Amino acid sequence: MRYHEFQGLSVSALGFGMMRLPRLEDGRINRPAAREMVKAAFTGGVNYFDTAYKYHDGESEDFCGEVLAEYPRDSYFLADKLPTWLCETRQKAEDIFSEQLRKCRTDYFDFYLLHSVDEEHWTNIEKLDLVSFIKEKKDAGLARHIGFSAHCQPALLEEIFSRYGDILEFVQIQLNYLDWDYIDAKELYAVARKYNKPLIIMEPLRGGMLAELPSEEAYNILTAATKASGGASVSKASYGLRFVDQLPGVFCTLSGMSTLSQIEENIAAFSGAPLTEAELAAIPQAVSKLRSDIMIPCTACDYCYECPSKIKIPQIFKLYNNMAAKNFIPGWDSLSEMYAELGPNAHDCIGCGNCESHCPQKIDIIARLQAVDQKFAEVIAAHE
Ligand code: SF4
Ligand code: SF4
Structure with a gap:
């Protein structure tokens, strides 16, 4: 397992996102299966576990509390998030925070984030001054490091860091090689780098799509590059994970894993060789092939606007x-x-x-x- 430094801490490059744990037929977490996954994660060197108030309809935190209690508290980092959209008042935020500590059976969170910060939620965050709320938790030793998960446009990220960059220590963004040139991923990343903020990455495999890579030709482009670099064959997911991991400033890449084999596959990706230059160079070609194979090549030019049925x-x-x-x-x-x-x-x-x-x-x-x-x-x- 590779590790990255964050303020003197050694954080595993792979973080375990606890939002897609295996489920029973009734929808509850399959705890024996999930427990085995956590055990395998620890064995493979993972030390970052990421939960949130809403994951698994609130059961994720409870499961984290139960399973992580079996390991020494200083052997892992626990991240949790404040559901800002549920906080009508600061008292409500207090109540939720206390509930989270209780469910997670801990006295403190290693990383605590304002969850899902976007243009809509930001209004409420500002109104209730939830940045100062999590700062108070940090000052009280209840949250050792504070940041936020961003689902916003680059302009808002810029505004947040320009105003609160002295308080918020890190940011979590969605980033993967498929989105790098197509949505705001590259711009969001650039803003974080501009403010010298360490990054946690979510959705490195685009909701599992890059683990499946539904284009054989795209996969062939990548494997040819691996072969040319003298490397042994790796999983499809490995390209997505290692692409994110090689970006300067990224100290943890989250994967919402659902099976033991995914854990093993992802641990292998972070334990083997980093992405080579040849593999990195092949990624844009693979993306281009992937897009042409699975997507509609519409450029939104709107030359088709004169549809008599007004179809957009x-x-x-x-x-x-x-x-x-x-x-x-x-x-x-x-x-x-x-x-x-x-x-x-x-x-x-x-x-x-x-x-x-x-x-x-x-x-x-x-x-x-x-x-x-x-x-x-x-x-x-x-x-x-
Ligand atoms: S004409 Fe219409 S469908 Fe064709 S590329 Fe332009 S917007 Fe897309
Ligand atoms: S009605 Fe159908 S065929 Fe005619 S312009 Fe609209 S989408 Fe095209």
């Missing part, structure tokens, strides 16, 4: 691509609501072909709209 074609394709990048696993937002908000869809298409005749990307829009509609129906049926 680029917006529908964008939603599809976002879902594809998440391996069609919806997050907290409802896919059915997002799809409905876009208005007319494939069902309203009259097949006039006007859109296809204007599309510079030569996308078979009519068929694609139908395929998107069918895929969304399957995802909604499975998850909502």
